[in-house]
Amino acid sequence: MTAVADSPLPTPQQDDLREQVLAAARRARTASAELVLATRQRKDATLNAMAQALLARTAEILAANARDVAAGRDAGMTEALLDRLTLTPARISGIADGLRTVAGLPDPIGEVLRGGLQPNGLEIRQVRVPMGVLGMVYEGRPNVTVDAAGLALKSGNAVLLRGSSSAEQSNTALVAILRDSLDATGLPVDAVQLLPCHDRASVRHLITARGLVDLVIPRGGAGLIAAVVEQATVPTVETGTGNCHVYVDASADLDRAEAIVVNSKARRPSVCNAAETLLVHASLAERFLPRVLSVLAEHGVTVHGDGITQTVGGPDVVPATDADWDTEYLSLDLAVKVVYSLNEAIAHIAEHSSGHTEAIVTENVSAARQFTARVDAAAVMVNASTAFTDGAEFGMGAEIGISTQKLHARGPMGLAELTSSKWQVWGDGQIRSAS
Amino acid sequence: MTAVADSPLPTPQQDDLREQVLAAARRARTASAELVLATRQRKDATLNAMAQALLARTAEILAANARDVAAGRDAGMTEALLDRLTLTPARISGIADGLRTVAGLPDPIGEVLRGGLQPNGLEIRQVRVPMGVLGMVYEGRPNVTVDAAGLALKSGNAVLLRGSSSAEQSNTALVAILRDSLDATGLPVDAVQLLPCHDRASVRHLITARGLVDLVIPRGGAGLIAAVVEQATVPTVETGTGNCHVYVDASADLDRAEAIVVNSKARRPSVCNAAETLLVHASLAERFLPRVLSVLAEHGVTVHGDGITQTVGGPDVVPATDADWDTEYLSLDLAVKVVYSLNEAIAHIAEHSSGHTEAIVTENVSAARQFTARVDAAAVMVNASTAFTDGAEFGMGAEIGISTQKLHARGPMGLAELTSSKWQVWGDGQIRSAS
Numbered sequence: 040m041t042a043v044a045d046s047p048l049p050t051p052q053q054d055d056l057r058e059q060v061l062a063a064a065r066r067a068r069t070a071s072a073e074l075v076l077a078t079r080q081r082k083d084a085t086l087n088a089m090a091q092a093l094l095a096r097t098a099e100i101l102a103a104n105a106r107d108v109a110a111g112r113d114a115g116m117t118e119a120l121l122d123r124l125t126l127t128p129a130r131i132s133g134i135a136d137g138l139r140t141v142a143g144l145p146d147p148i149g150e151v152l153r154g155g156l157q158p159n160g161l162e163i164r165q166v167r168v169p170m171g172v173l174g175m176v177y178e179g180r181p182n183v184t185v186d187a188a189g190l191a192l193k194s195g196n197a198v199l200l201r202g203s204s205s206a207e208q209s210n211t212a213l214v215a216i217l218r219d220s221l222d223a224t225g226l227p228v229d230a231v232q233l234l235p236c237h238d239r240a241s242v243r244h245l246i247t248a249r250g251l252v253d254l255v256i257p258r259g260g261a262g263l264i265a266a267v268v269e270q271a272t273v274p275t276v277e278t279g280t281g282n283c284h285v286y287v288d289a290s291a292d293l294d295r296a297e298a299i300v301v302n303s304k305a306r307r308p309s310v311c312n313a314a315e316t317l318l319v320h321a322s323l324a325e326r327f328l329p330r331v332l333s334v335l336a337e338h339g340v341t342v343h344g345d346g347i348t349q350t351v352g353g354p355d356v357v358p359a360t361d362a363d364w365d366t367e368y369l370s371l372d373l374a375v376k377v378v379y380s381l382n383e384a385i386a387h388i389a390e391h392s393s394g395h396t397e398a399i400v401t402e403n404v405s406a407a408r409q410f411t412a413r414v415d416a417a418a419v420m421v422n423a424s425t426a427f428t429d430g431a432e433f434g435m436g437a438e439i440g441i442s443t444q445k446l447h448a449r450g451p452m453g454l455a456e457l458t459s460s461k462w463q464v465w466g467d468g469q470i471r472s473a474s
Numbered sequence: 475m476t477a478v479a480d481s482p483l484p485t486p487q488q489d490d491l492r493e494q495v496l497a498a499a500r501r502a503r504t505a506s507a508e509l510v511l512a513t514r515q516r517k518d519a520t521l522n523a524m525a526q527a528l529l530a531r532t533a534e535i536l537a538a539n540a541r542d543v544a545a546g547r548d549a550g551m552t553e554a555l556l557d558r559l560t561l562t563p564a565r566i567s568g569i570a571d572g573l574r575t576v577a578g579l580p581d582p583i584g585e586v587l588r589g590g591l592q593p594n595g596l597e598i599r600q601v602r603v604p605m606g607v608l609g610m611v612y613e614g615r616p617n618v619t620v621d622a623a624g625l626a627l628k629s630g631n632a633v634l635l636r637g638s639s640s641a642e643q644s645n646t647a648l649v650a651i652l653r654d655s656l657d658a659t660g661l662p663v664d665a666v667q668l669l670p671c672h673d674r675a676s677v678r679h680l681i682t683a684r685g686l687v688d689l690v691i692p693r694g695g696a697g698l699i700a701a702v703v704e705q706a707t708v709p710t711v712e713t714g715t716g717n718c719h720v721y722v723d724a725s726a727d728l729d730r731a732e733a734i735v736v737n738s739k740a741r742r743p744s745v746c747n748a749a750e751t752l753l754v755h756a757s758l759a760e761r762f763l764p765r766v767l768s769v770l771a772e773h774g775v776t777v778h779g780d781g782i783t784q785t786v787g788g789p790d791v792v793p794a795t796d797a798d799w800d801t802e803y804l805s806l807d808l809a810v811k812v813v814y815s816l817n818e819a820i821a822h823i824a825e826h827s828s829g830h831t832e833a834i835v836t837e838n839v840s841a842a843r844q845f846t847a848r849v850d851a852a853a854v855m856v857n858a859s860t861a862f863t864d865g866a867e868f869g870m871g872a873e874i875g876i877s878t879q880k881l882h883a884r885g886p887m888g889l890a891e892l893t894s895s896k897w898q899v900w901g902d903g904q905i906r907s908a909s
Contacts, residue, residue: 072824075848161858161862170881171880254880274880274881302906389507412510412511413510413511415896418899419896420901421898423905426905427596432906433592445605445709446882446894449894449896459884461854463846463856464853464856465857466858467857469857471859
C-alpha cells in the first residue's frame with residue numbers, strides 16, 4: 040500500500056470498522072495498565088514461551104503462510120515480494136531466536152534517568168515507563184509481527200498490529216500463538232492484537248485514535264510512511280527513508296574509501312542504510328574514480344554520474360539528472376558527483392539528505408570534525424560504512440526501525456526508544472511558597 | 475485565539491502570507507546551521523547582551539507596550555488579560571534576569587548521552603544536538619517572546635515566534651532588541667524572528683512547514699493547543715493542560731493533607747499545576763472533610779461536591795455534575811468526591827486526568843508505591859503539593875512549558891527537552907560483513 044484512502048462520507052460498514060479498531064484500542068489500553076506492573080521475570084518468561092510455541096507450532100504457521108504465498112502468486116506478486124512473505128522452518132527459528140534475544144536484554148522500565156534531592160527535601164526521580172499503546176503499520180513481512188510484539192512486550196507496551204492483507208493468514212496464525220503464550224503466563228492477551236487489514240480505512244482509524252493510542256510507527260516504503268505521518272493525529276515516528284551519501288575527502292585513504300563505498304552500496308542495496316550517492320573531491324577524481332567505478336561495475340552497480348564521472352567512466356556511466364540526487368534507489372544504482380570542497384559536499388548533503396546516515400572518508404581531523412558537527416543526520420560516520428546504522432551494530436540488541444526524525448528518537452529504535460518517562464516526587468508534606 | 479481558521483480556497487493575500495512564513499522558516503534554517511556551531515561562550519555572551527539591551531532600552535519597550543495596552547483596553551480586553559499584557563520596569567528587569575539565568579545554565583549541546591567501543595573497534599557516541607528550527611505559538615504574554623528566544627538560543631535552535639496580535643507592538647520592540655544583540659555578538663539575526671500575527675492562517679502555514687520547522691510548541695489555552703496539535707503536520711509537543719487531582723488516602727496525615735490540598739488549589743489557581751479535584755477516602759470523610767472544606771472556604775474556594783460532600787459541607791457546596799470531574803477550572807473552584815478505595819481513586823484519575831500532575835497523601839508505603847506505579851501522568855507526587863511540577867522546582871533552571879504528552883518530553887521542558895541527538899561513529903575503515 041502507498042496511501043491511506045480518504046472517504047468523506049463513511050458508509051455504515053466503515054463505521055463498524057472504526058468501532059472495531061477503537062474497541063481493540065480500548066482493550067489494548069486496559070491491557071497496558073496491567074503491563075505497566077509486569078515484572079521483568081514475567082515478561083521474559085512470556086517471551087521465551089512465545090519462542091517455544093512458535094517452534095512447536097511451526098507446521099501450523101507454515102500451512103497458513105502457504106495460503107498467503109499461493110494467493111500472492113495468483114495475484115501476480117513479484118518474486119521479491121513473495122520472498123519477503125515466505126516463511127520457512129529456518130526463518131521461524133530465526134524469529135524465535137529474536138524473541139529470546141529480546142528476553143535477554145535488560146528491562147528498560149524503571150530505569151532512573153535523572154534524580155536527586157531538592158533543597159526543600161523533595162526527592163525527585165525521572166523514571167522510564169512504558170509508552171502505553173503502540174500502533175504498528177507495516178507491509179508484507181510476517182516477521183515484523185513477532186519482532187514488534189516482542190519489543191512492545193519487553194518495553195511494557197500493548198501493541199496494535201496493522202499488517203498487510205497479503206500476510207493475513209500468516210499474521211493471524213502468529214498472533215494466535217503469541218496470545219496463547221500471554222494467556223499461559225498470566226499476562227493480558229489483548230497486549231497483542233491484529234487489526235483488520237482488508238480496508239485501508241483501518242489504518243486511518245488507528246492513526247487518529249488520539250487518547251487511546253500513544254505512538255504509531257509506520258514501517259515500509261516511503262509512500263506508506265508519508266501517508267501515515269501526514270494524516271495521523273496520534274504521535275508518529277518516521278522510519279527508514281535513507282538517501283545516504285558517502286563523501287570521499289581530498290585526504291582520504293583510497294583503499295579505505297574504496298572498501299567503504301562498495302560496502303555501503305552493494306552489501307544489501309535494498310535496505311535504508313545503503314548509500315545512494317557518492318561524492319568525490321575533485322583532487323581525487325583522476326586517481327580514485329577509475330578504480331572505484333571499476334570495482335562497482337564488478338559488483339553489478341550502475342553508476343549515474345555527473346559530467347566528470349561520465350568522462351572518466353565512459354559510456355557505462357548513465358548521465359545523472361537532477362532527480363538522481365534525490366532518489367533512494369534501493370537497488371544496485373549509485374549517483375556519483377565530483378565536488379570541489381568539503382563545504383560543497385556538506386551543502387549537497389544538506390540539500391538532498393533524508394537525514395538517515397552520512398559518511399565521510401578522510402584522514403584529516405578538521406574535515407572529520409566539521410563533517411560530524413555540521414551534517415544533520417541520525418548517524419554520521421567517519422571512515423566507516425553507512426551499513427553500520429543498525430540497532431544490533433549500535434549495541435541495542437534489537438530494533439523496531441530507524442527513526443529519521445528529530446523528535447523523541449533519532450536513529451535505530453531499540454527498547455528505550457519505545458518508552459516514555461514519568462517524574463516521581465516523594466516528600467514529607469512539602470508545599471510551595473507563594474512567590 | 476481558540477481555533478486555527480481553515481479556508482479551503484486561499485486568496486492571493488493568503489498565498490503571500492504563506493510565502494512570507496515559509497521565507498522566514500528558510501532564513502531560520504540557514505541561521506540554525508550557524509547556531510549548530512556556536513560555542514557556549516558566544517551563546518552566553520549574546521544572552522547577557524540581550525539582557526543588558528532590554529534594560530538599556532526599557533523606555534522603548536514600555537512605549538510600545540503602552541500602545542498595545544491602550545488598544546486592548548479600547549477593544550474591551552478583561553483586566554486579567556490586560557495584566558498579562560502589561561510590562562513594567564520591574565517586569566522587564568525580571569525578563570532580563572531570566573536571560574541571565576539561562577546564560578548560567580550548562581550548555582546541553584554536545585553532551586554525550588551514550589557511547590562506547592563496539593567489538594569491531596568502532597567508536598560510537600550519541601550526542602545531544604540542537605533540534606534545528608522551533609516554532610512557538612502563544613498568547614498575549616510578551617515575556618514568552620524573550621523567554622522562548624533565550625531558551626531556543628541556548629539550546630542552539632532558531633525560533634519562529636507567532637505571538638498574539640494583542641501584543642504586536644511589544645513583541646516587535648522586544649524582537650528588534652534581541653536581533654540587535656545577535657548582530658552585535660556575531661550570531662545570525664534570523665535566529666529570532668517574529669511572524670505576522672494578524673491572520674490566523676500564519677499559524678497554519680507555520681505548523682504545516684514540514685522539512686523547514688522541526689518542532690512546534692503551542693503555549694496557551696486548551697483550545698489553542700488542541701487546534702495546533704490536530705492540524706499540525708510538523709511535530710508538536712502538547713503543553714499545559716492540567717486536570718490535576720489530590721487523593722487523600724485512608725492512612726494520610728491529616729495536617730499534611732490539609733496543607734497540600736489548600737496549597738495545590740489556592741496557591742495560584744490559574745496555573746496548570748493547580749489541583750482541580752480532591753478525592754477523599756470514605757473512612758476519612760467525617761474527620762477530614764469538615765476541616766478541609768472550612769479552610770478552603772477561608773481561601774475563597776467554591777467546592778463542587780458529590781453527595782457525601784454536600785451532606786458534610788451543607789448548602790455552601792455546589793452539587794457536582796459529571797462535567798465537573800473533567801473540568802480544568804483554573805479558578806478558585808474545586809471538585810470533591812469521596813472514594814471507597816485506592817483502586818477507585820486510581821480508576822477515577824485514569825478516567826479524568828489530563829496526565830499532568832497527580833498527588834497522593836498517605837503514610838502507607840504500599841499505597842504510595844501502587845499510586846506512583848499505576849497513575850499515568852507526567853508527574854506523580856507523594857505527600858507533596860501539585861504546585862511543584864515546574865522546571866525551576868525540578869532543578870532545570872528554566873522551562874518553556876510543561877509537556878503532557880508521552881513522546882519526546884514529558885513534564886517540565888527545559889533546555890534538554892529542546893534538543894535532539896545524533897549518532898557519531900568513528901572508525902578506521904570498518905565495513906560490515908555480508909550476514
